[in-house]
Structure formats: structure tokens, C-alpha cells
Amino acid sequence: MVGGYVKNAIQNETSHYQLHHPNFVEDKDVKFNIDNPAAVLAKVSETKSVKAATLRTVVNGMVRSSRGARGITIRGIDPAQESLVTGFDSKLIEGKYFTEGRKNEIIISQKIAEKLKLKLRKKVVLQFQDLNKDIVAGAFRIVGIYKTGNTIFDESMVAVKRMDLNELMAKEGIAHEVAVLLDKKEDLVPTGNALKVSFPNLLVENYREISPETQLYESQIDISATIFTTIFMLALIFGIINTMLMAVLERNRELGMLMAVGMNKGKVFTMIVLETLLLGIIAAPIGLFLGWATIQYFGGQGIDLGAFSASMEQFGLSTKIYTELSTKYYWSLAISVLITALLGSLYPAWKAIGLRPVEAIRKI
């Protein structure tokens, strides 16, 4: 769930990196735009490990309909590049994506459509302050309605073509933001370093810097994985102790005989410990495989938590959870199981060597 939140945040809101004019983040004034954005985009796209990048014009303004108005962020996008970076076109639930050659098209969220009682083909007016501080407005026809599953994001963003927005701004080619998607999250830091060197005059931020709550969620993945693993191992250790105690109990006579014929306590202790470890060595791969298979299945199919959709979307959580588990967790689980088996075997082994052969061999 948390992983899904982070993934959605990267995909819909922050991408892996964003480049801005140094003052734009603090003060979203349209005058703080990027110099020569096309060249910046070209250079970013050439950077190793960058999968895709896109320019955006970002303006805070108002969207008005005949039924109401609300403040929103207007994102002027290059449709083709935007879909490569965010997959925005895949978020449409009604209508269609931007059509090449058509002007003044707008895609709004389902949330905004509900609040302003809007439907496809209806017109809205976007109003904002341009570079000259004049209030400008433009009419846009709704061609698509999107939904990301993050209510907070959906309620605040509408998308238009960047060239349409720039025309209203009376400055062709302007851009406030470069959004960057990487091939692998592991390249985050080295790519950031490279971008900062290439663009010393721009503010280069990764998703953790743009959205500290995302970083918090991300760190929680490891913490909660550790907590869950600890809880599972505690339950497992009791299960192992119970199983092996039963094994010792049922084999009292056999253990007594073994000690009677000459198996010393050290060997009996070692035997119980090794039996438990062997159980763990056999069971752990089977369990890990079943877990992997389940994760792979639900990673593709997803687990639908639609019953809780309203509350989850409020927190930016997707209603469909796609399971995933990185390789390091499989290794740590395997090692944890073996350590737990070892620890769980100690008490039953101690009980076994406490048996008195003369009594044990007479047990029925």
C-alpha cells in the first residue's frame, strides 16, 4: 500500500526529478520560468539513466463553469512527452486524450467535474495572471476526464496543451518545469548529481526533496517490513518450539534408548537442533516460493480495496494494491527463518537432554 503511494506520487506528481527556476518553488510566479527550456530538455534527455523528460508550463489560476469556480493549478503539457513521463493518458476514465491540431482542449479530474457539475464537451474558462501581471482568461472544451486515485492531487490539477497556455501567456515556448523519469530508482542520486552539474542555475530536486512525506512513507516501508518480519518470526518461534517439543515428547522412549546405548547429551542436543534447522532449510524455500508466486500474481492482478476507496483516496492511496517485494527481503526472510529455527530449537533440545534414560525408556 505504501509502496503504491510512493509509486503514484512519483508517477503523477513529482516524477523522479524536477527542474525549476530557483525562485519558482517558493513563489509560483509565472515570471520565474526556465531559460531556454528546449535546450534544457534536450540536455536532460541525453543524460544517462533518464528514461523520459518533459516540459511543463505551470500556472495557478481559477477554473470557472456556469455552476461554480475553484482555484487550481493549470499544467500546460506536451501531450506526447507527458504520457512518456507520467502515463497521463492512461489515467483517463472518460473521453480522449489531446488531439494534435486541435486547440484549447482541457482534461479535468473526475473530482473537479463532480464539484463543478461538468461533463465531456462542456466548456470552462481558465483565468490566471500572465507575465505582465494582467488577468487573462481562455475558454477550453473538456475532452477528457482523468482519475489518478489521489484525491488531493485530482482536486488541484487540470491539464491543457502547453502551446495553448503559452499563447494565453503571450510567450511562446515558455516553461516552468522539467519533469524527469529515470530508468531505475537506484540511479536517483548519481543522476541528480549529474543534473546539478549540468544545470547549476536551476533548482534540481528529487521526489524526496519535493515531497518529504513521500520520503517518510518510503522509509516506512523498511521499518514496517522489519516490524512485520519480527512479528512473524515471534509467531514462528512459538510454532517451532511447540512442534519440536511435541517431537521430543513423542520420542521420549527413543531418546532415552539413544542415551542408554551411548549417545551423549551433546549429540542429543545437536541432533534436535539439526533436525529443526533441516526443517527450516526445507520449509523456507517452499514458503518463499509460495510467497513469491502470490506476490507475482497480485502484483499483476492487484488486490481491489474498492470498498474503502473514498477514505483511501483522501490519503493519496490507491484502491488497488499491487504487491511487490524486493529481492533483499527474500534473503532477509530466509536468514530470519533459519535464525528463528535455531533459536526455537534450543528449548526443546534442552528438554531432551534433561530426560533420564531409565525413566524415558519405560514410557509408552
Place this chain on the structure above:
Amino acid sequence: MTVIKASNLTKTYNPDKIPVRALRGVDLAIEKGEFTAIVGPSGSGKTTLLNIIGGLDRPTAGEVEVGGKDISQLSDNQLIDFRKDNIGFVFQSYNLIPVLTAKENVEFVMVLQNRPKAERDKRAESLLTAVGIAEKMDKRPSELSGGQQQRVAVARALASKPAFILADEPTANLDSESTAGLLDMMATMNKEENITFVFSTHDQRVIDRARRVVTLVDGKIVSDERR
């Protein structure tokens, strides 16, 4: 040569609550090659005596020497090691390891003694042949009859080349034919290889075959008859 020497053996159970005096000052010496039956009614102390001279239990008072060594002062682990190398056991309920074959059961004690595999193989096969079930050596205990299992138990007891074999009611769970076959085999081994056998029994068929009968009543030896 004296194999076992028990001096003034006393064993009291539950000394702090309701004491039960199982043995009251027993003196017993067993020589090499004896075929001895310790007999007596239930509760006479014969199993207790066997357990003490076998090192499975400790006396409350008195001494036990096996092969000249006082085993009553050994620690638990020392006793286990001593039993492994010096004493063979045959139990009433066979007590074979169910997941091992007959041959593996016989080899087991030799594994504990760290004998090489070739020696273990050879001795196990030889002993199983001697007890008359060589053809069953690859069978598990569940595939053997009671008599056959007890023969495997005897072979296992002999595997470590012990000073003597202690057999606690070895025929109690056997039918007549199996009992006769087992006793014949043990008597033959005693006669031909001079293996010392000490039985705890109240099976008359065993008593009849014994060359020495020690009778216990209420923890004391009341008679010691050599035939």
C-alpha cells in the same frame, strides 16, 4: 574374571516423601561368561538392580564396579560414554530406531564409537548373520516380527563389543517360538563366544536356560543358585 561387582547396593526412591527401598544392601559379582538370570516377584528390585549395574541409574549407597572401574562416581556424560563402550542393552520393548533399517540399527552404536564405515558394515552383517536374520538386514523394524526385532536388538547390543549384555525382560513380548529361538541364539553366543548375559526376568523359559539364578525378594538376594 569378574565383570560386574556390586557391593552393598541400596536404592531408595522418594527419600523425602514416602520412601520406597527398592534395594537393601545387595552384593553381587558376575564373572565373565556367565548366563545369569535375576528373578523375583514384581517389585523385588530386579529391574532396579539391572539399571544400576548398567549405569542407567545411581545407587543411594554402595558401589558398582564394571571391569574394575567404579561407575557409581561417574558424571552423566561419563556414564553415557562408559555404557557405549562397555555395556550392551536389550530392552523388553526392543527400542529399535524406527526410521533405520535393521543393519543401520546395529551400526548405530558403532557410529557413536566413530568406527570406520567398512568395519561397521562388516560387523553389522556378521552380527545379523549370527542372530539369524541376515536376509532382513535392509528391513525397517515395522517390517519385522517381534522375535526378529529382538534379534536385531541383541545384535545391536553386541555391536560395541561390550563387557556384558544386560537384558531386561527380553522375552516378555514374544511368543513361544520366538522366545525359544532367541534363547537358543543367546545361549549359543554365550557358549561359543563367552559373551556374558545378565537377564532380569520372570519368564520360566529363561530361568530354565540360565546357569545361575539370583533371586531377589524385597530388595535383597535371598538365593544364588549355580547350575
